[in-house]
Amino acid sequence: MDIIETIKKRKSSRTFNQVALKPADKRDLENFIIENSKGLESEVVNFRIIEKNDADRQMKLDFGMIKGHNTYILGTAKSSIDSRVNYGYLMEKVVLKATEMNLSTCWVGYFDYSYFKEVSIEDGFEIPSIVIIGYSDDRQTYQDKYIRFTINASKRQSWGKMFFNYKLKLPLTPEYIKKYSDSLEMVRLTPSSGNTQPGRVFFDDTANEFHFFKKTISKRYESRGLHDIDMGIVLSHFELTSLQSGLKGRWLKHTKENVSTIDELQYIMSWKWE
Numbered sequence: 001m002d003i004i005e006t007i008k009k010r011k012s013s014r015t016f017n018q019v020a021l022k023p024a025d026k027r028d029l030e031n032f033i034i035e036n037s038k039g040l041e042s043e044v045v046n047f048r049i050i051e052k053n054d055a056d057r058q059m060k061l062d063f064g065m066i067k068g069h070n071t072y073i074l075g076t077a078k079s080s081i082d083s084r085v086n087y088g089y090l091m092e093k094v095v096l097k098a099t100e101m102n103l104s105t106c107w108v109g110y111f112d113y114s115y116f117k118e119v120s121i122e123d124g125f126e127i128p129s130i131v132i133i134g135y136s137d138d139r140q141t142y143q144d145k146y147i148r149f150t151i152n153a154s155k156r157q158s159w160g161k162m163f164f165n166y167k168l169k170l171p172l173t174p175e176y177i178k179k180y181s182d183s184l185e186m187v188r189l190t191p192s193s194g195n196t197q198p199g200r201v202f203f204d205d206t207a208n209e210f211h212f213f214k215k216t217i218s219k220r221y222e223s224r225g226l227h228d229i230d231m232g233i234v235l236s237h238f239e240l241t242s243l244q245s246g247l248k249g250r251w252l253k254h255t256k257e258n259v260s261t262i263d264e265l266q267y268i269m270s271w272k273w274e
Helices: 003-009 023-035 081-100 142-150 178-188 219-224 226-244
Strands: 048-051 071-074 104-108 130-136 163-165 199-204 209-215 249-252 265-273
Touching (some): 003 178, 023 048, 081 104, 081 130, 081 226, 178 199, 178 226, 209 226, 219 226, 226 249
Parallel strands (some): 163 199
Antiparallel strands (some): 199 209, 249 265
16 A cells, blocks of 8 residues: 555545445455554554445434445444544544455445444444445536535645644654655645544653644533544554654653643644654
């Protein structure tokens, strides 16, 4: 998988052909899910591919604006920030694998839990989000184009608003952080709830660490835990691009005493450049 090309290729589909996954596609994706179930701090998420055959009972999503869906990927995670971040981190890897396989996907944060009676949810756990998967209707509808336009789906924040020097709090430039410029650019291209992009990255050039922070852009999304999932997607893009570029590193979680507080931002995790 060329991760940069795959990230650039991926986009949300909202009109699907209502057919089951081909057996080979389903098998390959299930194998990938099994092999990539262990995430941040070794937390495991067991995702499942669930197919629904009853078109009359199709769940309404985005007020009915997503059409033709009948196959979903989902799992459960602890009702905590760290677990939701891990959920997004692992699920985005599945989404990118699906993209590489020419399957279409759409992240969904608001849905009817009761629709998935196949999934047992323990106390203290939740289904943080789901991903629709399938074969996109090649005819992009006016509705699809309108939705992408209203949320500025193709627009992304600039480097100067997302990436900073940890000590000086000044914006980073691709020239300054040349080895990791692709990694940060792929962070800039991450999908997010309502295209809000809550991720902020601070590079500590003394410790050779990237500190990832969350900025609450939408109180609605934050209350639902969707910004946490957005942050997991950020971490996934950063890691996959870095590893493809031959940049070795590892994730670590600093204590509050070891990471400076930054106004309006919540510390999530750090990448140690080795």
